[in-house]
Amino acid sequence: MNKPIDLSRPTRTPEFEKRLAKRYRSERNFKLMGQGAILFSVAVLVFLLGNMLMNGIGGFQRAELTVPISFAESGIVGDEVSLTAPSAVQILEMQGMDEVVHRYAEEALGTEGAEQLSDQAWRDVAAALSDNPALIERVEPVAFNLAASSDLASGLAGEGSEEMRALASKLAAEGKLSENWDWGFLSRSDATSPQAVGIWGALKGSILTMVVTLVLAFPIGILAALYLEEYAPKNAWTDLIEVSINNLAAVPSIIFGLLGLAVFLTVFPNLRSAPLIGGMTLALMTMPVIVISGRNAIKAVPPSIRDGALAIGASPVQVVFHHVLPLALPGMLTGTIIGMARALGETAPLLLIGMRAFVATPPTDFTSPATVLPVQIFLWSDEIDRGFVERTSAAIVVLLLFLLVMNSIAIYLRNKFEKTW
């Protein structure tokens, strides 16, 4: 039976169906726009990471000259005890280790080639001897891959002067010069030559600084958030504090550097460039973020949970620590991740408190001079030597990996504490 459309019902009219189609269309369009936005962000991210990795891979390699050394004939003496002693390097230096290495280099590479061996190359040989004292009695030559000078390295890369390019291609053709993986990049510190630099000093500086920041900002931020949400009376003073904290979170980071310079370095003038001061400065910057996210997380805890605990006779402190804090912790950790990630990438405030110094040895503790990853990147990007370009990319890769590890730990912890109600 074919009933005519009952046009008296407003939901059965052709106009209504037209409007319905329009509604579906706009929903489809909205979805498409959202997907487009996500696609665009992912594409940008992939491009950025891909670009960094491509450039960074070169930074994890370096040009190395192959030098065979026969220790038994070299005139260097030593035994297992003296070579593994802490002073082994000095003992070898006094025996003329650098000249021995140079002599073998001249033999293998010619005078011109040996000139392009980096000055510190003998230290790698000494370290190898120290690791394996048995080598000292070896008659047959042991081949060492030693860092080339940065001039020769740029020659190998097809840059630099005409003669270096010629020398590099000649040595490379003979199999005596090659680009090798440079794992030492991860264990050395800053140096004047891009062939000798490493990232460990800055990485350790970053780790120490982040530890100070976390230890200061996390507990203080969370206690402040708990007090403001759970205990503080609602009056003009707490309103003022709330506004101040919100403003503090929006203050440009370089201002915190000025504050650190004016306050912390006046109180501790001997701690210039120290991770302790850097961490304190970054903690000031991170704390407001943790307070704000912490307060939001506490607000999101349902009041019924508080009521339930109070009604059974829990004291206010027990309510906070047994119920509110465990439920708010995931949200607090989210804020901490954001704050710490921002602190890790921060350069400007640390420049002001002297963490831009040239630090050739990794920091030993919280008070020794240090630099951090982003500052190291900034410093290297400023170098004239072309060899630093790839090293800078490699340092960026290390920074990104550090960030990834730090965030993964935080997200793991957050998911572990996450509960439903």
Next chain:
Amino acid sequence: MTRIHDKIQADNTAKMKARDVSVYYGSKKAIDEVSIDISPDYVTAFIGPSGCGKSTFLRCFNRMNDTIPIAKVTGSIELEGENILDDTMDVVQLRARVGMVFQKPNPFPKSIYENIAYGPKIHGLAEKKADLDSIVEKSLTRAGLWDEVKDRLDDSGTALSGGQQQRLCIARAIAVDPEVILMDEPASALDPIATAKIEELIDELSGRYAIVIVTHSMQQAARVSQRTAFFHLGKMVEYGPTSDIFQNPIEERTRDYITGRYG
């Protein structure tokens, strides 16, 4: 109003005695000079239309109104001769003696075991794990939940059904062995079967605990309570044995309400 007065005079065994209790929210008077005696042997029901202040009044008995900054309570409420509205009253101890069950089930997002054990733990009622275990079993048994959950005590309390959650909350309240249990519309968020279970439970628990229940369901008040107080616009209109209130109310407003003329 004579009947209220007679009742007060007659009942010297009352567990809790409220006298001229008024509650203000800021400048608004939510409860206006209410006096009532809560018997230890009966279930007392507070009924009345929405917004009449019955829940507000209930929350005075364990001072839960303290959590609302603008609420102010005047008058006196005695628990066995001690005025609980005094500043010197220890609220933590009071709430251990006067337990409460809320409208919406609010189990802690912890295991079923932890939900029950929490009260005894913070009050130090169990010295050994075995004592705690027996408190948990006893409380869950009394709340009629033991058989349903004994094999999954480590599951989250929030994973139970609504009715089970509410019985868990009742078990949580009786785990600290209170003298009075306040119930604020304990079945209003539950389906009829779960409601029936809660009502049975209230019946079983009465006598052991003084129970005060707020409900907007007159049938529920008639089924579970022995004493009923009718509230309207912040005043207690009538209080007496439940059968009298429902079959032979004195006040016209009470009669209008229970016959469904407004509500």
